[in-house]
Amino acid sequence: MFRALIASLTCAALMCGTAVPTFAQGKGKKGDDDAKETRDTKGTKRVGKRGDEAPVGPATYTSKNFVVNTDLPPDEARDLLKRLETMLTIISKYWGRPNSQTIHMFVVKDLTKWPPGSLDPEGIPSIMEGGGITLGVVQTVLGKPVASKAPVYATADRGTPQHEAVHAYCILNFGTSGPVWYSEGMAEMGQYWKDGEKAVHVHDVVVEHIRRSKPKSLNEIVNGNERTGDSWQNYAWRWALCHLLANNENYAQRFRPLGLDILLKKGTTFEDVYGSMAREISFEYLFFLEHVENGYRCDLCSWDWKAKSKLAKGSVVCTSTIEAARGWQPTRALVKRGEEYQYAATGQWKLEKEGDECDADGSPGGEGRLVGVLFDDYELGEEFDLGVYGTFTAPGDGQLFVRCKDKWNDLGNNSGKLALKVAAANAMKPLPNPRDAKPKGAAKKPDPDARKDSEKE
Numbered sequence: 001m002f003r004a005l006i007a008s009l010t011c012a013a014l015m016c017g018t019a020v021p022t023f024a025q026g027k028g029k030k031g032d033d034d035a036k037e038t039r040d041t042k043g044t045k046r047v048g049k050r051g052d053e054a055p056v057g058p059a060t061y062t063s064k065n066f067v068v069n070t071d072l073p074p075d076e077a078r079d080l081l082k083r084l085e086t087m088l089t090i091i092s093k094y095w096g097r098p099n100s101q102t103i104h105m106f107v108v109k110d111l112t113k114w115p116p117g118s119l120d121p122e123g124i125p126s127i128m129e130g131g132g133i134t135l136g137v138v139q140t141v142l143g144k145p146v147a148s149k150a151p152v153y154a155t156a157d158r159g160t161p162q163h164e165a166v167h168a169y170c171i172l173n174f175g176t177s178g179p180v181w182y183s184e185g186m187a188e189m190g191q192y193w194k195d196g197e198k199a200v201h202v203h204d205v206v207v208e209h210i211r212r213s214k215p216k217s218l219n220e221i222v223n224g225n226e227r228t229g230d231s232w233q234n235y236a237w238r239w240a241l242c243h244l245l246a247n248n249e250n251y252a253q254r255f256r257p258l259g260l261d262i263l264l265k266k267g268t269t270f271e272d273v274y275g276s277m278a279r280e281i282s283f284e285y286l287f288f289l290e291h292v293e294n295g296y297r298c299d300l301c302s303w304d305w306k307a308k309s310k311l312a313k314g315s316v317v318c319t320s321t322i323e324a325a326r327g328w329q330p331t332r333a334l335v336k337r338g339e340e341y342q343y344a345a346t347g348q349w350k351l352e353k354e355g356d357e358c359d360a361d362g363s364p365g366g367e368g369r370l371v372g373v374l375f376d377d378y379e380l381g382e383e384f385d386l387g388v389y390g391t392f393t394a395p396g397d398g399q400l401f402v403r404c405k406d407k408w409n410d411l412g413n414n415s416g417k418l419a420l421k422v423a424a425a426n427a428m429k430p431l432p433n434p435r436d437a438k439p440k441g442a443a444k445k446p447d448p449d450a451r452k453d454s455e456k457e
Contacts, residue, residue, distance in 0.1 A: 056113065057071060057113050057114065057115060058070060058071045058106075058113065058114055058115075058118065059071075059074075059077070061074075061077045061078065061080075061081055062081075063081040063082075063084070063085055064085060065084075065085060065088055065099050065102065065103055066081055066084050066085070066088075066102065066103050066104075066105060066165075067102055067103070067104050067105070068080065068081060068084070068105045068106075068107055068161075069104075069105070069106050069107070069118075070105075070106070070107040070108070070109070070156065071108060071109050071110055071113040071114065071156075072107065072109050072156055076156075077107075080107065080156075080161060083161075083162060084103075084105075084161065084162060084165055086195070087162045087165065087166070087190055087191070087193060088103075088165065088169060089195070090190075090193050090194075090195050091166060091169060091186075091190055091193070092169065092173075094256065095173075095256075095259070095260060095263070096260070097173050097174070099169055099172070099173060100172065100173055101148075101172040101173070103150065103152065103165055103168045103169065103172065104150075104151045104152065105151070105152040105153075105154065105161060105164070105165065105168075106119055106120075106123065106151065106152065106153045106154070107152075107154050107155075107156045107161050108127045108153070108154070108155055108156055109155075109156035111124070111127060111128065119153065120135065120151065120153065122135055122153075123135065123151075123153025124153070126153060126154075126155075126229070127153055127154070127155050130155050130157075131154070131155060131160060131229070132152065132153060132154030132155060132160040132161070132163065132164040133152075133153050133154075133164070133229070134150050134151070134152050134153075134164045134167040134168050134171065135149075135150070135151050135153070136148070136149070136150050136167070136168075136171040136177075137149040137150070138171060138175050138176070140175070148171055148172050148175060149172075150167065150168035150171040150172050151168075152164040152165060152167075152168050159191040159192075159203070160191075162190055162191035163187045163188060163190060163191045164187070165190070166186060166187040166189075166190035166191075167183065167187055170183070170186075170263060174263040174264065175265075176263060176265065177263070178259070178262040178263055179262065180226050180227060180228050180238070181221050181222050181226070181238050181241065181242075181270075182238075182242070182259060182262055183228065184228060184234075184235055184238045184239075185235075185238035185239050185241055185242030185243075186242055186259065188235055188236075188238065188239035188242070189239060189242050189243060189246065192239075198247050198297055198298065198299050199294070199295050199296065199297050199409075199412065200243065200292060200293065200294050200295060200296045200297075200298075200409070201294060202239065202294065204294070206236045206239065207292060207293050207294060209233055209236050210236055210237070210240060210289055210292055211289070211290075211292065211293075213233070215286055215289050216234075216237040217282075218241065218278075218281065218282055218285060220237075221237050221238060221241050222241075222270045240285075240288065240289060240292065241285065242255075243298065244284065244285055244288050244298055245281075247297075247298040247299050248284060248288075248298045248299065248301075248302050249299050249302035250277075250280065250284070250302050250303065250305065251274070251277075251281065252299075254273050254274065255273075257273075258270070258273045258274075279378055280303070280305055280378075282378075283303070283378045284302070284303055287301070287303075287380075288301070291408045293408065293409045294409060295409030295410065295412070296408055296409045297409075297411060297412050300325060300326050300327060300411045300412065301326070301327035301328075301408070301411070302327075303328070304329065304330050307330035307332060308332065309330065309331075309332050309333060309334045309399045309400075310332065310333070310334060311333075311334045311335075311336070312333040312334065312335060312341055312422055312423055312424050313424050314424065314427065315427060315428060315429070316423065316424070316427075317421055317422070317423045317427075317431070318331055318332045318333035318421070318422045318423065319332070319419070319420065319421050320332050320419075320420050320422075321417055321418070321419060321420070322345070322370070322402055322403070322404070322417060322418045322419075322420050323349075323404075323414075323416075323417045324349035324350065324351070324368075324404040324406075324411075324414035324415060324416045324417060325411050325412065325413075325414040325415060326403065326411065327403055327408070327411065328373060328375075328380075328401040328402070328403050329401060329402060329403060330399060330400075330401055331372075331399075331400045331401065331402055331420055331422050333399070333400045333422040334397075334398070334399055334400075335374065335394040335397070335398065335399075335400055336394060336397055337394055337395065337396045337397050338393065338394065339393070339394055339424070339425075340391050340392070340393050340394075340424075340425035340426070341391060341392055341393075341394065341400075341422055341423065341424060341425055342390070342391045342422070342423055342424070342425045342427070342430060342431050343386060343389070343390065343391070343392070343420065343421065343422045343423075343431070344388070344389050344420070344421045344431040344432065344433065344434055345359070345360035345370050345386070345387070345388050345389070345418045345419070345420045345421075345434065346418060346419045346420075346434040346437070347359070347360075347416065347417060347418040347419055348416055348418075349368065349404055349414060349415065349416025349417060349418065350414060350415045350416050351363075351367055351368050351404075351406055351410070351413065351414055352413055352414075353413060353415065357416065359388050359418075359434075360386065360387050360388045360418055361387045361388050362387075362404075362405060366385075366405060367405060367406060368404055368405060368406065369385060369386070369387060369404075369405045370385075370386045370387055370388075370402055370403075370404065370405070370418065370420075371383050371384065371385055371386060371402065371403060371405045372384055372385075372386050372392070372400055372401065372402045373400075373401050373402075374394070374395065374396050374397070374398035374399065374400060374401070375398050375399045375401050376396065376397055376398030376399070381395060381396050381398065382395070386402065388434055388435060389431075389433045389434055389435060391425050400422060402420065
């Protein structure tokens, strides 16, 4: 399984004398995304169990943007083409450049079924290792690409063909796929990307490695002496960085232009774009690595760096709106170690779209409860319980952040919000207890004395 995550890219300014075998030429009809099949001249066919013809050797399948030669069964080959076309639509939209050339791929399930000479010798070792390689050939004139080839050789798993197809798209349409951290990070994103979906969707082994390993720093990823095809573990860190930057609300708007500048060879660097916010990115990157799991949403957990906080003392009351479907959110209150503070949370929220509402006290099991944490100098303290109403003693100095207690990968299912007030416990006027407030629309209880007076009249 580990080997299936390995993929590599070989790019050259000019590579001469490389034989690139082609079993089918041209694209499918414009707008026709259905796979078309042609038979390899060295293969024969037999009827499968469901009446579908299955090639003994490799056969060629074509779609709008791909020519795929593979020994996969026809139904699996067609499914692969659909996944490739979907992925290509997403990435070409993201980079704002439609694919201009057919992407030729050799996807191997069983190497023994391939006739001698049908695969480029440079592609075979990567396939034997359970990965893939894109043999990029870019010819340039006066520094500008004028022609390129990017045949893909990949093992037939659920991710490597899509990963390598991202490399091929970049080489064919930009002449490069960028430095290792960007090239491999975006290719890993390509194999997992779902249109309109911002949640994490990766192999479980990637999540396990990231959560259990010592974090690799931003500098190690971006400026380290790393190479393509080195290890699936390094690919996991590159994916994590690119996923964060592409989806976190604080960095996404800068990440796409940075990527285009990289692909267009404008000389823009990571430091040029994000150098001024290095501490912020580092904090959010490490937070992401600590909590990442499938379903996690970087956009919902984006840190609010613009919120202004003030010291909760005297008559100062800090007010904020807290959403159930977001991570830590600022209360706009600064607190001091050892001092006591009061709080009041009004409103209700849900942990499931069809679930029951609850207030800031949450459920009996603690889910949905309002919890707090202190943020100071880019470090977080320990989480502590709050609720609808009460007091707490600050365990340290810092800004008070709160959230709806829930699994980090389930925030997208939540709805509702609370109005929160925080003040010093010794303030002249205590905060009203939301539990004492009458529900909206509640009928006013009749006054028995008023009724007696009415009867006398």
